[in-house]
Amino acid sequence: MSILSELDFVSALNDDTKLSIQILYRDFLSARQLKPRLGQKQMIAGVANILSRIGDEGKAPCGFIEAGTGTGKTLAYLIGALPVALEREMPLVISTATVSLQTQLIEKDIPDLIDATGLSVNWALAKGRRRYLCPIRLESALDAVNEESGLYPDELALVLDSDERMLVDGLSRAWIEGSWAGDMDQVPDQLTDTVRAALTTDHRRCQGRQCRSFQICPYFTARESWLDADLLVVNHDLLMSDLKLGGGVILPPLEKTILIIDEAHQLSRVAANQFTDHVRIAQSLGAIKTIERVLTTVRSVLPESHRIRNEVERVPGSLDLLARQLADWGRQTLEQMQGYPESEFAFQNGGSRYRLRLNDQMSLPEREGEAAVQIINRLQKILDWLKGISVQGGDEISETDAEGLAEQLGLAMGRLESIPLVADRMSRPCIEQGDARWVRVGQDVRYATQDDPTDLEFWVSPMSPAAALKEAIWGRIGACVLTSATLAHQQTFDVQASSLGLMDFSSLIVDGAFDYARQGRLVIPQQSGDPRDELAHPQRVNDYLESRVDSGLGILVLFTSWRLLMRVQELMSEQLREVVLVQGQLTLSSLLDTHETQRRDGYTSILFGLQSMAEGLDLPGDLANEVVITRLPFQPPDDPREATQAEYLKIHGRDPFREMSIPAATIRLRQAVGRLIRSETDTGQVTVLDRRLVDTSWGRSLMSQLPSFRLEM
Ligand code: SF4
Numbered sequence: 001m002s003i004l005s006e007l008d009f010v011s012a013l014n015d016d017t018k019l020s021i022q023i024l025y026r027d028f029l030s031a032r033q034l035k036p037r038l039g040q041k042q043m044i045a046g047v048a049n050i051l052s053r054i055g056d057e058g059k060a061p062c063g064f065i066e067a068g069t070g071t072g073k074t075l076a077y078l079i080g081a082l083p084v085a086l087e088r089e090m091p092l093v094i095s096t097a098t099v100s101l102q103t104q105l106i107e108k109d110i111p112d113l114i115d116a117t118g119l120s121v122n123w124a125l126a127k128g129r130r131r132y133l134c135p136i137r138l139e140s141a142l143d144a145v146n147e148e149s150g151l152y153p154d155e156l157a158l159v160l161d162s163d164e165r166m167l168v169d170g171l172s173r174a175w176i177e178g179s180w181a182g183d184m185d186q187v188p189d190q191l192t193d194t195v196r197a198a199l200t201t202d203h204r205r206c207q208g209r210q211c212r213s214f215q216i217c218p219y220f221t222a223r224e225s226w227l228d229a230d231l232l233v234v235n236h237d238l239l240m241s242d243l244k245l246g247g248g249v250i251l252p253p254l255e256k257t258i259l260i261i262d263e264a265h266q267l268s269r270v271a272a273n274q275f276t277d278h279v280r281i282a283q284s285l286g287a288i289k290t291i292e293r294v295l296t297t298v299r300s301v302l303p304e305s306h307r308i309r310n311e312v313e314r315v316p317g318s319l320d321l322l323a324r325q326l327a328d329w330g331r332q333t334l335e336q337m338q339g340y341p342e343s344e345f346a347f348q349n350g351g352s353r354y355r356l357r358l359n360d361q362m363s364l365p366e367r368e369g370e371a372a373v374q375i376i377n378r379l380q381k382i383l384d385w386l387k388g389i390s391v392q393g394g395d396e397i398s399e400t401d402a403e404g405l406a407e408q409l410g411l412a413m414g415r416l417e418s419i420p421l422v423a424d425r426m427s428r429p430c431i432e433q434g435d436a437r438w439v440r441v442g443q444d445v446r447y448a449t450q451d452d453p454t455d456l457e458f459w460v461s462p463m464s465p466a467a468a469l470k471e472a473i474w475g476r477i478g479a480c481v482l483t484s485a486t487l488a489h490q491q492t493f494d495v496q497a498s499s500l501g502l503m504d505f506s507s508l509i510v511d512g513a514f515d516y517a518r519q520g521r522l523v524i525p526q527q528s529g530d531p532r533d534e535l536a537h538p539q540r541v542n543d544y545l546e547s548r549v550d551s552g553l554g555i556l557v558l559f560t561s562w563r564l565l566m567r568v569q570e571l572m573s574e575q576l577r578e579v580v581l582v583q584g585q586l587t588l589s590s591l592l593d594t595h596e597t598q599r600r601d602g603y604t605s606i607l608f609g610l611q612s613m614a615e616g617l618d619l620p621g622d623l624a625n626e627v628v629i630t631r632l633p634f635q636p637p638d639d640p641r642e643a644t645q646a647e648y649l650k651i652h653g654r655d656p657f658r659e660m661s662i663p664a665a666t667i668r669l670r671q672a673v674g675r676l677i678r679s680e681t682d683t684g685q686v687t688v689l690d691r692r693l694v695d696t697s698w699g700r701s702l703m704s705q706l707p708s709f710r711l712e713m
Helices: 006-010 015-031 036-052 071-087 099-117 135-145 162-177 193-199 217-228 234-246 264-274 281-301 309-337 372-392 399-416 421-425 465-473 494-500 535-547 563-571 574-579 586-598 640-651 656-673 698-702
Strands: 062-067 091-096 123-127 233-235 259-262 279-281 345-348 351-356 437-442 454-464 479-484 506-510 519-523 554-558 580-582 605-609 627-630 684-688 711-713
Touching: 006 233, 015 036, 015 071, 015 099, 036 071, 036 506, 062 071, 071 091, 071 099, 071 259, 071 465, 071 479, 071 506, 091 234, 099 123, 099 233, 099 627, 123 217, 123 372, 135 162, 135 193, 135 399, 162 193, 233 234, 234 264, 234 465, 264 454, 264 479, 264 494, 264 506, 279 281, 281 372, 281 399, 281 454, 281 574, 309 372, 309 421, 309 454, 345 656, 372 399, 372 421, 421 437, 421 454, 437 640, 465 494, 494 535, 535 554, 535 574, 535 627, 563 580, 563 605, 574 580, 574 605, 580 586, 580 684, 586 605, 627 656, 640 656, 656 698
Parallel strands: 062 479, 062 506, 091 233, 091 259, 123 233, 259 479, 519 684, 519 711, 554 605, 554 627, 580 605, 627 684
Antiparallel strands: 279 454, 345 351, 351 437, 437 454
16 A cells, blocks of 8 residues: 555546655655654645646635644645646745744745755745835935935934934945845844834835836845745735735736645634725825925926826815815714713723724715825826836936935825725725724723814724635635634534635545543633633632642643733732743743743743734643633624624624634634644643533533543533
8 A cells, every 4th residue: 555545536636746745755754764644644635635626627626624733734735735736837835824834834844845855846935025125215214324314304314213223224234245135034133113114115115126226125036036936935914915916916826826825714814904994094194294295396396398297286285175084084083983982982002992883984074176096096197207217317306306205105195095995984884795894093082082183093894804805816726725723613614614705615624643532631620610700700710820830830821811811910929920921021932931941940830821822832741731721712892893793693683602703712712722732742731710611502512622632620
């Protein structure tokens, strides 16, 4: 029997490709002296099976594969997909959600596979424009550092402090000397958001091929290598940015791509964020002022008969009207909201947030004059003209000045471009398409006055990205495998498929490699209770943790909110405080280093973290002997997207708790529980302090989807 007999069932793959996959797996195993794993073989065959249908009746084959912890799924999809991609000359694009998986792929899994098998594959890591130096931005930043504000100053001189100026200076020297290639992730110093913003650019401001620094541009140099790559590693954000631009703009053409989406349970959230738009009144008014400044300069140098003169003359009047319209929108909205009860507002970063109901409207007041979209079209013509001059020169204005003005105009236009869409969605009920919409005021809404409507933001997000993804990707992609350790709900992929708008798919569930019944326990201690009791529950959590202070164990404690975490912190004894490390106190790597040192020396070490630590965190062996779930991980009820979706389902006579909240909480809980057993030799316990897991029927159904630990109560 061949090492990969499962492939015999993949009839549509040709014999050469099957053989290539078998040889690749065999060579890898023999080089690393490993034995074949059943789950890994099943997954390799599952991937090959999906890809074997490329070209069938013009349909793009897509399939879900849930592969339990310990399957070795990264290697499985690389081995299952690479020979097919190479044979068909289709680039293989792997998209991940977390930096840790991306790092594991590029630093370990891919080099290891190539090293062990001698596979000839050209591969690259693709990152967004913001993760590369823009040499044009660097020049502007240096002007600011040297306080040569130039003819057309921007805001940099005002915002860089002395440490940041020194950092910019140092990076500039490294760039000129050639010791730094412009990859922002390779800067040894901690970059502040201000420095990153000062040295990088976005698609709106970037001048692309017309740029005088195009030949040395780190982003475009990297992009060249992506186009030739057989294998490209990306993240979900970049994948979604590319889709938002139409697909195949940053990444290879979708139709020719074999796409593997790892950590696919996160795709829907990332996609919804990417398709979210907002308008900040203050920022838009600032942008309008910048545009007026740029236009004044342009007008002063343009001859009367110039072809662009008409646009330059007409825009200021329209902009003035737009500014008044935006301010009125803010005033009117504040007035409307001040009639709402306080309970309708959620607290958010020192401000307040109101979620619009599906029937609500907050219309942009109508005015005579050009609509925002027409103004943007006119501005685009002026921007194109400035960009042209910055490359070819012109009689009216120097190349450098045109470049500076184009930069500022592009940035300001970017801040206005969401207005048409956001104003449209805010202005009509959303009963049918169900967009989530909310307004954020930067302070407590009770104290906001209508005299200053600028501190207001309007947000619009698709309740679900299904429709956008259906149009953008599923009908176009060459082939796609969606995988994760946690994708299925009640053994089906229907919930995921519906949230992603994927109608036609195959599915496979591969069991993990661990013997959970032998390796772990699920403990519901006596002190557990109902976490909705906000007074008693923090005390219960604290009491339980106090009992673990002398355990000599590595413990990961997961919270669903900062509020509960902080409440428990307030209750902790001095002794407990000494062994607790809290997410956010240090950088994640420093936090984990400290935890590791404590554990190596045999001391109790307890990590406190939120949902982000429940995913992608690898704490093998004694780093996590116990995982404590303080509360079942339901999304907070005030999350505007989920709350709108719940309202939408209720209106349509459906049950949002069963259809939405339970499946999402199940995935989160399975992710959290998955932190415990990371290898065949790991043992330990998951402790759940939320009694609803055993006291309610939905809790018991949720528990039935967890790994088969021994239950102790
Ligand atoms: S092409 Fe020019 S503007 Fe665009 S990122 Fe590169 S250097 Fe910056």
